[in-house]
Amino acid sequence: MPESTYTVGFLYTFQMCTSFVLAFFLYEYFKDVDKGFVKYWGLAFTGLAVKYLALACQNFTPHIADTAWLKVIIAFITQIGAYTFALFFILGFLAALKKSPIIFKHQRWLLGLVLTFSLATSFVFAFDVNAAFNRFYIRVSLLDFILSGVFLAVAILLMNSQKRFLAAKVMVVICLLFSARYLICSFLTVVMLRENNFAQIELIFRYFDFACYTLLGVNLMIWMQGAERSAAEVAINRAKYMGKHDLLTGALNREQVIENIPLAISTATDKNLKLAIYLIDLKRFKFINDTYGLKIGDLVLGKVAKRLKQSVLLPQVIGRISGDSFVFAIEIGDEGQLEKAAQHLHDVISRAYRVNNQEIHLQASVGYCLAPSDGDEAENLLHKANLALFRAENKNIPSLRYSAGMQADGSHLPAAEKAIRLGIQRKQFVLYFQPQLNLVSNRIEGVEALVRWQHPEKGLLQPDSFLPDFEALGLNSVLDGYVLELACQKLANWYQSFKRRLTIAVNVSAAEFQDPALVSKIQGLLVKYQVPSKYLELEITENVVITDIESAMDTIVTLQNMGIKVSIDDFGTGYSSLSYLRDLPIDKIKIDRSFITDFARNDSDLTIVKSMIKLSHGLGKRVLAEGVENQDQLALLRKLGCDAVQGFYINRPLTEEKLVSQLSRRE
Ligand code: C2E
Ligand code: CA
Ligand code: CA
Numbered sequence: 201m202p203e204s205t206y207t208v209g210f211l212y213t214f215q216m217c218t219s220f221v222l223a224f225f226l227y228e229y230f231k232d233v234d235k236g237f238v239k240y241w242g243l244a245f246t247g248l249a250v251k252y253l254a255l256a257c258q259n260f261t262p263h264i265a266d267t268a269w270l271k272v273i274i275a276f277i278t279q280i281g282a283y284t285f286a287l288f289f290i291l292g293f294l295a296a297l298k299k300s301p302i303i304f305k306h307q308r309w310l311l312g313l314v315l316t317f318s319l320a321t322s323f324v325f326a327f328d329v330n331a332a333f334n335r336f337y338i339r340v341s342l343l344d345f346i347l348s349g350v351f352l353a354v355a356i357l358l359m360n361s362q363k364r365f366l367a368a369k370v371m372v373v374i375c376l377l378f379s380a381r382y383l384i385c386s387f388l389t390v391v392m393l394r395e396n397n398f399a400q401i402e403l404i405f406r407y408f409d410f411a412c413y414t415l416l417g418v419n420l421m422i423w424m425q426g427a428e429r430s431a432a433e434v435a436i437n438r439a440k441y442m443g444k445h446d447l448l449t450g451a452l453n454r455e456q457v458i459e460n461i462p463l464a465i466s467t468a469t470d471k472n473l474k475l476a477i478y479l480i481d482l483k484r485f486k487f488i489n490d491t492y493g494l495k496i497g498d499l500v501l502g503k504v505a506k507r508l509k510q511s512v513l514l515p516q517v518i519g520r521i522s523g524d525s526f527v528f529a530i531e532i533g534d535e536g537q538l539e540k541a542a543q544h545l546h547d548v549i550s551r552a553y554r555v556n557n558q559e560i561h562l563q564a565s566v567g568y569c570l571a572p573s574d575g576d577e578a579e580n581l582l583h584k585a586n587l588a589l590f591r592a593e594n595k596n597i598p599s600l601r602y603s604a605g606m607q608a609d610g611s612h613l614p615a616a617e618k619a620i621r622l623g624i625q626r627k628q629f630v631l632y633f634q635p636q637l638n639l640v641s642n643r644i645e646g647v648e649a650l651v652r653w654q655h656p657e658k659g660l661l662q663p664d665s666f667l668p669d670f671e672a673l674g675l676n677s678v679l680d681g682y683v684l685e686l687a688c689q690k691l692a693n694w695y696q697s698f699k700r701r702l703t704i705a706v707n708v709s710a711a712e713f714q715d716p717a718l719v720s721k722i723q724g725l726l727v728k729y730q731v732p733s734k735y736l737e738l739e740i741t742e743n744v745v746i747t748d749i750e751s752a753m754d755t756i757v758t759l760q761n762m763g764i765k766v767s768i769d770d771f772g773t774g775y776s777s778l779s780y781l782r783d784l785p786i787d788k789i790k791i792d793r794s795f796i797t798d799f800a801r802n803d804s805d806l807t808i809v810k811s812m813i814k815l816s817h818g819l820g821k822r823v824l825a826e827g828v829e830n831q832d833q834l835a836l837l838r839k840l841g842c843d844a845v846q847g848f849y850i851n852r853p854l855t856e857e858k859l860v861s862q863l864s865r866r867e
Pocket of ligand 1: 634650651663667679680683707708709826827829846847848
């Protein structure tokens with residue numbers, strides 16, 4: 201009956217077209233969002249389209265049944281289409297739910313399996329006229345059985361996942377329907393049907409398939425919209441939150457703590473109470489990071505913050521002021537409660553943490569003081585609590601209250617000052633240079649100068665070991681002046697020796713940037729060393745700009761008029777937003793490396809980086825990403841249109857000699 205075969209042929213053709221269209225949309229979408237699961241689903245629907253293509257051909261050319269080898273080829277295409285669909289359909293869900301990286305590593309192997317399986321199922325018994333049943337079981341019953349399993353597996357995966365949006369729920373229903381459909385089919389083909397009369401039952405399923413596969417495809421598209429939206433929502437909320445809170449733990453950041461403490465003191469005083477300020481330092485936290493990895497370290501910090509927040513002492517202020525130290529402030533009526541509260545903090549923190557099936561134990565040191573008796577200024581109080589903490593750690597006791605005698609603990613500073621001044625005099629501070637790679641021209645566009653202390657006894661010291669002393673001694677400007685001069689000197693030297701100019705970016709501290717003499721100092725240096733101003737760039741952090749936006753604006757405008765570039769360092773870690781920077785004539789924005797570390801694998805970091813790049817470009821600023829440590833990060837940044845990168849993957853900070861040889865090698 202050719203008419204009905206043609207009708208079926210049309211149905212298959214239609215289904216093939218729908219599948220191709222869906223696959224096409226999925227690919228287009230993939231190009232936009234670059235999400236692995238979208239690609240897998242695209243491939244799945246391509247597989248499905250191929251299967252229907254084969255089936256349509258078969259129905260439009262009924263005489264095909266007369267040629268054995270044509271039949272086998274059609275069977276093969278149908279089989280490979282169907283199994284490809286099954287494989288990529290489930291891979292898509294595994295990727296969307298971020299499961300099993302092992303399976304993804306063996307993708308090729310899985311594809312090989314699909315190919316072998318399709319070959320086997322279409323060729324075995326293919327030319328044996330008497331083996332019609334076997335052939336049929338292997339091509340139809342087995343396939344249906346496997347498809348039923350795949351759909352069931354996806355449904356179970358989804359039910360176990362945390363995805364609660366509508367498309368996910370609808371998907372569970374569709375998958376269960378399909379699973380049942382294929383199981384019934386598989387069962388029927390085995391127990392009661394023969395190749396010929398199975399065709400009639402199949403008609404019903406054809407309409408079912410047509411409706412359900414289309415629904416499935418449409419639902420996948422809705423799913424992706426939902427996933428994109430929720431990633432964007434997470435990013436937006438995170439960006440808002442970032443303003444006020446420490447990203448990792450949700451506790452207040454340092455600036456907010458400083459703002460909140462005076463308020464808490466006055467509220468307490470109004471109630472005739474005092475405010476006790478505890479500074480908690482987690483002991484050997486670096487060890488947790490080193491042993492379990494930074495991810496787990498972060499999770500533990502989050503848990504610590506949560507426990508502190510939920511403390512029965514009803515804290516007024518909770519903040520994280522550096523990597524592993526927290527502030528915890530409570531109102532108290534009598535001083536006898538001070539030590540008890542400290543003990544409570546130890547109890548709270550030392551309860552075991554369960555993270556990713558591992559049990560982790562922590563201990564803390566606590567230093568504390570009391571407001572207003574010990575002072576009423578936030579900085580001062582934190583400083584005192586810190587002195588007490590420092591003492592407690594040195595004496596190896598769990599907690600200690602601040603007392604007047606502790607002030608002397610800054611006692612290493614006079615000696616440090618002497619050493620620092622001598623070091624400056626004897627030029628023990630040297631510059632290392634980290635190249636910045638322009639992603640458009642693929643050339644080194646400049647270097648960042650990073651200071652090191654070639655200490656006569658202690659060897660080469662990194663900035664984090666001496667910058668705090670400079671800060672405490674108010675010597676930041678001395679260092680910055682020294683580095684600026686050295687940088688100009690290097691620029692002049694390089695030009696003399698190699699006739700080559702390169703931009704040097706110099707880090708400038710808040711104190712130096714706010715110094716009215718900065719501009720004339722720089723002017724003097726440029727003249728002294730005959731350096732064109734465009735080869736000097738200053739890096740300041742966003743907080744420097746925010747603290748006094750008016751005067752920062754003036755300075756930046758003046759510098760810009762002189763031809764000196766200014767860029768914003770560590771962008772994203774402070775509490776400004778890009779809109780603050782809109783009116784500043786800043787040359788570029790340096791995305792802090794904390795965003796880059798994980799963004800190739802983390803949706804919300806990726807969304808943030810993407811929007812930082814987009815917004816910066818919208819404001820006409822260039823974007824440099826810091827901390828690029830591997831090929832994946834580089835490739836992704838390139839794709840996102842980032843202008844430049846810096847990081848260990850390109851180069852570590854280099855000595856002058858290494859830099860020069862590096863550059864000549866690149867030429
Ligand atoms: P920064 O300005 O954010 O400098 C970048 C820091 O990140 C450098 O550390 C650099 O070695 C490191 N880094 C670069 N690429 C990567 C990477 O791919 N992965 C990782 N994990 N780290 C990377 P360094 O040299 O220890 O400097 C630390 C900080 O000290 C600087 O942070 C800057 O704030 C300050 N600093 C350094 N030199 C000076 C200076 O001359 N003057 C002033 N005022 N501050 C300086
Ligand atoms: Ca910098
Ligand atoms: Ca930086």
